[in-house]
Amino acid sequence: MPERRPSRYGRYHGGPDPLAPPVDLAEALDAIAEDVMAGYSPENALREFLRRGGRGREGLDDLARRVQQRRRDLLRRHNLGGTLDEVRKLLDAAVLDERKQLARDAAMDDDDRAFREMRLQNLPTSTAAAVNELASYDWQSREAAASFDRIKDLLGRELLDQRFAGMKRALESADDADREAVNQMLSDLNGLLDKHRRGEDTDVDFDDFMAKHGHHFPENPRNVEELIDALAQRSAAAQRLLNSMTAEQRRELMDLSAQAFGSPGLMAQLGQLDANLQALRPGLDWGGAESFRGSEGLGLGDGTGVVQDLAELDALGQQIGQDYGGARMDDLDLEALARQLGPEAAVSARTLAELERAMRDSGYLRRGTDGSLRLSPRAMRRLGKTLLADAASRLSGRQGQRDTRQAGAAGEQTGATRPWRFGDTEPWDTTRTLTNAIHRTVGEGLDPGTLRIDVADIEVAETETRTQSAVALLVDVSFSMAAEGRWVPMKRTALALHHLVSTRFRGDQLQLITFGRHAGVMDVEELTALGPWREQGTNLHHGLLLAGQFFRKHPTMQPVLLVVTDGEPTAHLLPDGYAWFSYPPDPETISATVVELDKLGRRGAQATFVRLGDDPGLQRFIEQMARRVGGRAVAPDLDDLGGTVVDEYLRARSRGRDDDLLW
Template sequence: MAPRFTYSRWDGTQRGFDLDADLLFDQLTDELLYHGDVNAALRRMMQEGMRDADGNPLDGLRDMLDRLRQERQDRLERHDLGGVYDEISRELDDIVDEERHAIENAVRAAETSGDERRSEAARNTAAERNMRLDMMPSDLAGKVRELGSYDFESAEAQQRFEQMMDRLRDQLMQQAVDQLSDGMQNMSPQDMQRMKDMLAALNEMLEKHQRGEDPGFEQFMDEFGDFFPENPESVEELLEQMARRMAAMQAMLNSMTPEQRAQMQQLAEQLMEDMDLQWQMDQLGSNLQQMFPQMNWGQSYDFEGQDPMGMAQAMQAMADLGDLDQLEHLLQNATNPGALAEADMDRVRDLLGDDAARALERLSQLTKMLEEAGLIENKEGRLELTPRGLRAIGSNALRDLFTKLTKDHVGQHELHQHGQGHERTYQTKPYEFGDPFQLDLHRTIRNALRRAGAGTPVELQPDDFEIERTEHLTRSSTVLMLDLSMSMPMRDNFLPAKKVAMALHHLISSQFPRDYLGLVGFSETARVITAEQLPEVSWDFVYGTNMHHGFTLARQLLAKQTGAKQIIMITDGEPTAHITPHGDVYFNYPPVRETVEATLREVVRCTREQIRINTFVLDATSALTAFIERLTQINGGRAFYTTNEALGDYVLVDFLEHRRRMTRRRAG
């Protein structure tokens, strides 16, 4: 069945494909080149963020953590936790005032009845009740305890007190056992007993889990699943939910003043007067603290605002702050994009907004998008570039450099020289004396028909002949010598140099496939680098710039090649190391005569083998300039003194000019 699509008019609110693997990989190119490690580059992008297809920024973890911390600080500066205590105290005071008013009304009604005995009894009862109210303790728990045994005159006041106690009891129980359903609002004795049975079964299940035994989670959920509407799928998920809420309750107590905390704890004891229930709750809290120590049960918050919070609002605020802490912990400890998928995106959206959730969701998909696009792959737990990824990096590097060249008005770099040879250009020309007779039969016959008209036989004349154009075949063999000493990253030269290496490799492999490109990295010693290794190459944490060894390896590589041979060397330092006749590495700074002479002897060998050395010098000093002048005088190559910003311009333009000169000489 053919797929069906539905289209609607753009109204400015719909989102398109704001990020794809190619766009993402474009933004990763510099990081991949600099770090030489897919994992490190992805971690960096996670921290710094990225841009969507429209160029709009998507926050990284650094910005997200700043926003998270600011959100937490705003909440602390806005609210006053003392409102929990004050709300209950004010409501109790209102209940007492309503009771006093009812006592006065009862005395007034008795006195207006004209019955002296009734009036006297009413005054005595009023005096006794007022005395109990006057003697009521000032602390919160004391008020609750006294009113719990008080004989109310006002039925309305008594009802308000009982409702308040039920509400507070429900709120405490809700936090303790993750109870969110309406079934707990007015617990009957049977409900209370079932609650205790659930807690006892929960503690038993938790202890079995800690001992490594089968906790019987399925049986527990069959019997008590209605207590947990979030439908946890495992005992670990269930216990973590409960631990998070109990930790939030503990954080609220920790954040109170000592006086407020004592009052709330006593109030809890008053509300949870059932000793068995209290014991089960204490046992559950102890077990959860041992099982989830990372919940930071000692966490407290310094509320500095003026907006008082009630009990329910305070508990929600603590849950929000706890979730912010958990999210902060997740973001700080995420070592790869996949770890971010553990975040509850709906919760992130509630806490930090849609933009933060969208950015975090995109960050969590980085690895998956690149793997599905075939740009990276997981090899034994380590992310590595695929062959397609290697080509993409080189293509991106070359594009970036040529884009800069275009902006600098250097011009196009395509070759237009034509002549005799073996490579077809798929263009034709009229035959001239001396041309190879590679006849284009189709165009030749068309010319004859155009001249003589239709009909057979077709008679050909020399002016009808049209031959294929050919391009001269030229082969260039190049070795790129890349300085990997510590001075390169210290002076911000490493990334531009490595980008040039990747761009040059891609240019040769894609545009000049018959050419040869070898790669040699040099620092204290030199080593041959394969194309597959190039993206992962990084600088060496050693001292020394061993051009002597680098020229030796480059010369050995070019000895096996044909065509015009050249070495392109990118460096920012003098030769400070060489290989001794015994095969040891000798290093000294400033350079000693032995090192300079060993290096120049290798330059002489390259010159004898007709290898041209072109040097691109970054951050040239007078001593480095003097050495490069001696090198070029011996070899006949050229030296370019440039900056890391213009390095790519110089290298690519010089390489292409070298190819043009080769083509012209061959044509001549």
């Protein structure tokens, strides 16, 4: 029997977590719709949601802050004197060991000892000059000679590590044969790049090069272009590292470079490599610089890696910012994000990308004829349902108010069902009733072969009253509505009422009429996307004219007029179609508005005026208008605006009926 191996569990690394919960489109849609109603385009609203993130989820702004914080940390932690500091330590150790050896060597000629001690005593203060001064020195101490050789070896490895990541460690115990192999690799590489610049290279040239030297390139490039990309990015970072040093540091390193591996040939090869790469990739940043100000010294290789990290962080910042044309969340380099900020950041970014993709693919957003994103009818239905539920919850919280879910006691079926109540005369919904009985029987552990229907199982077909209404909702879109924070509540109200009429009272007709300097008819999608207007004027006269036209189109329906406004009329329509504006309100404007209201009153319109704000003049005007046509004047809080308008609509429908709506 094979031995059972213990199971081990850990983080899933095979791509998106298959057990991760799905993205919450409902939360995203609510947030996007709220911003759209505030005046954002759906495209910008989606961007804003991605920036903010959702409940318990990082957004793009959070990731951007982390990117900038890591960038600041790298600059504050490091300085670029690491290689020079290490060379200085090795030089000091070599000089100290040599002085000790000179003091111990009794057989040495006194003049020779004095000359050597004087030479060591008078070394230049510059590290590079001191190293070059001792390049031809005949070391008496084996330890000192070894330390000085390590300087040459360190410089060679650091210079190579600048261009080839990991080379410093790979050549840590290198011998002359290894160094010669590196020189040969550089020679072959420059030959390949020279041929590529002239357009004379072939795939065979690249394959031969990789077969011979591929172990030096962990990136495993598949062609010469990928090889150049990897090398050029590193080389450009090395140049930016040098640009970031002080003039003294650069001069010291240039002077020291001649001692790399004890031969100036390495610098010649690297100089040719840099020239080839800059010619092949001139668009990279070869002239930038960073401001390092920390205490932790960096060597040339590690410093180049940090400069590459800074460049990668800058690229991530641009991707996260999404401020360029055609930006998409799929542009984010998740691997780079994981390298710089950890796997959790990559998971957050992947979730945001999936949410963006799901919002675009779910049908909640659609492209208009002009190419811009818009809320789809499906999104509008869902949004209206949410807003109506909010309005209904406020209604049900009032003492003695109706439940908006209830339909009329007699009339046409709505397609919905509800539990039977004592006194109901609606027909049973047989399918729902039997289904409820089966579920209850099984749930109670009874014999499913014997089905008994309980009163609690019965559902009846919901109906709506046969009395139909033509509803004109007039909403003020003057500048004061936006300035006083009433713009979004007004839109939420319109959407809630639209959803109620279109789903519960399908026989009714609803028209949304906006009035500012002029009035106009809008569908609910247009009103939702309508941005705040800065045009002054409250032309209720024009709005009432359009309401009258709407009522005349539906002569057999009960006319219901709902007006939401925060100001007295300050404009009216002249016969030539021009809107006359005057503030304070002109008596002619008031007179024209009253004339149109009287016409609607004679038509039998059930009118409700919803006043927003505490202006005494508006209060007097609204109350007088309501009394004139036997209507109602209400002044709800903004939070209760939707519930108030829905309630007034239901109240207006119920007037004149013998069987009132269920309470």
